[in-house]
Amino acid sequence: MESEKVFSKNLKEARRVQDNSAELSRTAENLSISFKNLIDTYITLNDWDKFFELIDIIQEFRRSLEPEKIEKLKIDEIYQYIGDVFYQVDFAQSALEFYKISIELSKRKNLISIESFENLINNTIDRWHYRMINDRVRNLAYSTAIFKKISKIRKNRPTKTINILDIGSGTGLLSAMCISNAVNFGLDSINLFVCEQNEFFYKMSEIFLKSISKNLQKINIKFLKKHSNDIKISDDLSGNKIDIIITEIFDDGLLGEGCISSFYHALCANKLCEDADSSGFSNSHYSRMVPFSAKVYICAIQSDYLRSSNKFSFKTNLVNISAHCLDNSYNFEAYYDSDINFEPYSSENLNKIPFEYLTNPIEVTELAFEFEDKKFLDKKFKQNDESLIKKKLKVVQDGSVDAYALWFDLNIDEEIAITNSPVNNSFKPKNSQNSLCWHQAIYGISQDGKVSEGQMLEIDLKFRHDCILIFDKVNKRNLSKKDEIQLELGRIDIALLNNNFYQNFYVEWFEETLAYAIEQRSDVTIGCLVNQFSVFLFKIIFEYKQKLMEKNINLKVELFINKANGDEYLIKMIEKYFLQDGVHFSFIQDILDGDKTYEIDYLIYEPVDFKYGILRKNLSYDLLIIRDRSLNKNLKFFPSGIKLKAMCIESRNFQIESELVTNANLCLNRIDGVEPNLKKFLSDYNIEHQYSLNPNVNISDVKQLSKIMELGQVDMNANLENMSMNINNQDFNFIINEAGFINGLLYWYELVRSDSKFYSPYQSCLMEKDNCSNIVAGIKFFYNDENEANRAKCEKNDLLKIDYIVKRDIFHITKYDFYKQS
Secondary structure (H helix, E strand, C coil): CHHHHHHHHHHHHHHHCCCCCCCHHHHHHHHHHHHHHHHHHHHHCCCHHHHHHHHHHHHHHHHCCCHHHHHHCCHHHHHHHHHHHHHHCCCHHHHHHHHHHHHHHCCCCCHHHHHHHHHHHHHHCCHHHHHHHCCHHHHHHHHHHHHHHHHHHHHHCCCCCEEEEEECCCCCHHHHHHHHHHHHCCCCCEEEEEECCCHHHHHHHHHHHHHHHCCCCCEEEEEECCCHHHCCHHHHCCCCCECEEEECCCCCCCCCCCHHHHHHHHHHHCCCECCCHHHCCCCCCCCCEECCEEEEEEEEEECHHHHHHHEEEEECCCCEEEEEECCCHHHHHHHHHCCCCCCCCEEECCCCCCCEECECCEECHHHCEECCCHHHHHHHHHCCCCCCEEEEEEECCCEECCEEEEEEEEECCCCCEEECCCCCCCCCCCCEEECCCCCEEEEECCCCCEECCCCEEEEEEEEECCEEEEEECCCCCCCCCCCEEEEEECHHHHHHHCCHHHHHHHHHHHHHHHHHHHHHCCCEEEEEECCCCCHHHHHHHHHHHHHHHHCCCCEEEEEEECHHHCCHHHHHHHHHHHCCCCEEEEEHHHHHHCCCCECCCEEEECCEECCCCEECCCHHHHHHHHHHCECCCCCEEECCEEEEEEEEEECHHHHHCCCCCCHHHHCCCCECCECCCHHHHHHCCCCCEEEEECCCCCCCCCEECECCEEEEEEECCCCCCCCCCCEEEEEEEEEECCCEECCEEEEEEEEECCCCCEECHHHHHHHCCCCCCCCEEEEECCCCCHHHHHHCEECCCCEEEEEEEEECCEEEEEEEEEECCC
C-alpha cells in the first residue's frame, strides 16, 4: 500500500535525522502528514488491527527519542491527531489519554490538544459532580445510612454475605462508603456490585475502588458496565439477590436522571432484591433502598433576575417583536398533549439570586415517592399513569409570578433526611439538612404574571418521562398575533437582549453613524456578521431603514452567517422575517466558494459568546473572509477593537465547582491505615479553563486580589495580516494588592468603541446584577500538595508571574509561579 510505504520512508528519515539538522522541520512535517494519511486509510478500510499496530509503532518511536528531538519533530501533533480519531469514534477514555500525552510532549503549548481535552472533560464531568463530592452534608448522610443498613443485616444474620448494588456509581464514592464502613466496623463479608454505564465514570470507579480494596480478602467487587435496567441475576450478580441498593441518580428536579425507571426494573421487572425475611427481617416494610423516599414541594416566586431571562418585548415603529424563553411555557404547552421528551425546567441556585416568595411552599403529597413501593412504581412506570394533580396556591403578596420553584426532601433512611430547599425557607422540615449539591428546578413564566394578595393560583402537575411538569393559566399565551414576530430563544439570548449596557453600546454607535450619513446626505451599506438576535439588528431592519428612506437616504444591509456554527433556528427566522428590499443574506461558506464581492461601509460583529464568556468560534476566519471580499478598502469594523482583561481572584465557589477540595469532604474512614485518595485520581482530569462564570451567581464570593490587567488587544481597523490576538508573553506580573488565597484568574473580553467608550462584561455584571448574560471565564490554578497551596497564600505586594499564550483566539497560561515580597 502506497501510504504505508510513504510513512515507513518518513519514519526512517525521522530516526536518522540529527537534532540540530536544518532538515528537521521538513522531516517533522512529512512524518505528520504521512501518519495522518495512513491513519485515514486504515479508518476508511475499517482495518482497526492495522490502526492499533500503527499506534504501537509511534509509541515505540516516541519512547526511543530524546525529549529535545520529540519537541522538534512535533510528535505532540501526531498524538493530538490520534486523540482526535478516538474522539470522533466515541472512545472517550482513549482520546483523553492521547490528548494528555500530547499536552505533556508540547510542554502545555499544544492549545488544540488542551482545548479538545477540556471539551471532552466538560462534556463528561458537569460542575454538579464536584459540588456533590464536596458536599459533606450529603456524604455524611449517605455514609451513616449505609452503616446503619449493613449493621442491621449483620446483627440479624451474623454469617450472611451481604450483597450490595450501587446503581450509577459515578466516581465510586458510595461504594467506597460501603467498603470503609465494612472494614472499620467489622462488617465485612460483602459482595459489592458496581454498576455504571458511562465509560469514563466506569473506569474512574474501577480504578479508585480497586486501589482501596486490593488487600481486603472479604470484600468482593464486581464491576458492571451497563445500564442497571439490563442487570440479570444469573449473568451479572453471580446468582445472588441484592440486600441493599445504594444510589444517587437524582437531579435538581428529583427525577430527571431516570430513577423511577431504574427502581422499577430493579425491584419489579428484574426482581433483583431479597425478600425482607431472607435478609433477617420479619418486617415487610424494611427498606432495602438508600435513599428510600422523597417529598416534593412547589411555590410561586418573583425575581428580576429570572424575569430578565424569561421574556423580552419591545416595539419599533413598524412591528412588535416578542422573545420568549424556549425553556418555559411553550415547552409546557407542547408537553401537555404530546410525547415530546425533554426537561421543561432550568436549574437555578435560589441561595445566590434575589427572589421573593409569592406563595408559601406546599408539599405535593400525591408525589410522595416511596422508592420501594412496587405498586407505585408499576403504576407510574409500567402503566404510564399521567393523571393530572390539581393544586391551588394562595398568593401572600402583590407581585408578578416569574417562575414556579420545585425542590425536594430526600429521606436517606427512616431517620436521616437532606433537602435542596432554599436555605431561607422557613417551612422546611426540622430534621432535613440542606445539601448544596443540588440547586432548584425552575419552571419559568414567559407571560405577564401579575397577581394580587389573596388570589388563588390554579396549577396542574403531571408526572411524565421521569420528570414533573407544571401547567398554569398564567403561562398560557396566544401565539397567533398577526402583528408580532414571535421568537423562541435560550435564557442567555433573552438576557442579552435585556442587557442595557451591551445593547446600548451598539445602538449608540449606530445612531451616531446614521447621524453622520444624514449630515452627509450619503447612502450607507451595513454588513452584519450575525450570531444571535440583537436590538441593534432589529432597529436597523425595522426602524432605521424606514427613517432614512423618509430622508431619501438608502440603507442597505448585508447579513452574513457561518453555517458551521449550527444555529438553524436563527437562519430560519432571518429568512422568514428579516429579508426585504435592500436586505441580503449570505453564508460565509458560499462567499468562500464563489467570487462574489461586496460594497460595505461598516461591518458590525458580536465577538463574545456569552454562553461561555469567550470569543466566538470561527470569529477571525469569518471576519477575514468578509474583509477580503470587500471592495471598500476603508471598510470600518465595529467594535473597532477587542481587549483581553484579567485579575487574580480568591473564590471558594470557584474551587468547589472545579475540584475535590479535600479528601476529608468524602467522609471516608482510613482503610488499612491509608486515607482513600479520590483527589489523586480526579486530578488527572483537572481542567484549567472554566467557562460560563457569573460573578453574581455561581462565583458570587469572588474576592479581587490584584488590579485588572490588560493581557492583549487587537485593533480591527488596523492593516493586519490577521484579525486575531497572537501573543506569546513571558514573565507577566500581577501585583497582589490584597491578602488572600489565589484560586486562579478571571478573564473577559472588552469591546472597544473609543478610548473612553467600551463594553466590559465584568463591569456590566457589577452594575446590572439582575442580568445573567454578563458571563466571564476563568483559569483555575491547581495545587498538587500542601506546599504548593501554601505558596498561593499571598500578602500585599506579592507577585504572581505567568507565561501565557493567546493563539487561535484561545487564552492559555503555560506557567505560573508565586514570589513573596522581600
